[in-house]
Amino acid sequence: LKHFWRRSSNPLLQKAGHLFEWNSPSEQYISLGNVLSKAQCNSLFNFDINKQHLNPAEKFFTSNDKITEDLMIADFHLYLVDDILTKVDRASMSTSLEVRVPFLDHRLVEFALNIPLNLKKRGLTSKYLIRKLLYQKVPKKFFNRKKSGFSVPLKEWLQNDLFEWLTDSLSESNLNESGFFN
Secondary structure, three states: OHHHHHOOOOHHHHHHHHHOOOOOHHHHHHHOOOOOOHHHHHHHEOOOOOOOOOOOOHHHOOOHHHHHHHHHHHHHHHHHHHHHHHHHHHHHHHOOOOOOOHHHOHHHHHHHHOOOHHHHEEOOEEOHHHHHHHHOOOOHHHOOOOOOOOOOOHHHHHHOOOHHHHHHHOOHHHHHHHOOEO
């Protein structure tokens, strides 16, 4: 299927097809956040991306037997810290809001890490145990709403306010000077 998916006009199927190019679950995990395929990365950089040990997720993937738990731990240490909490912090500070993250209390996290997987996820239902508990107190309509996040007008910024910075940063002379890119 990977050959069919990579040639699809659907960007999500293309991404799924490129996942199979990577050698390990940790590389696949990191590639989910990349726009480029493995072949594009290797042609773009002046080094072999697989031989440089640049994968921060590698230490979180211990065996193929517990891949779901490994994904959760990697998300906890990487995606949550480097992405979600950073965005929430910046968005809340810019609007003078005080935000709390009660589910990240260390006692609750330690408890959650010891809960069996079938109580965390059941079929396609994530957060299974907490949903069961909250359904007793909170109407279900609050659980089935579409998520809404903090979107950033990146395209507009790059075409207007940040255009000069972008073209300067990606100029041939700057790219050559860095030695990072081919």
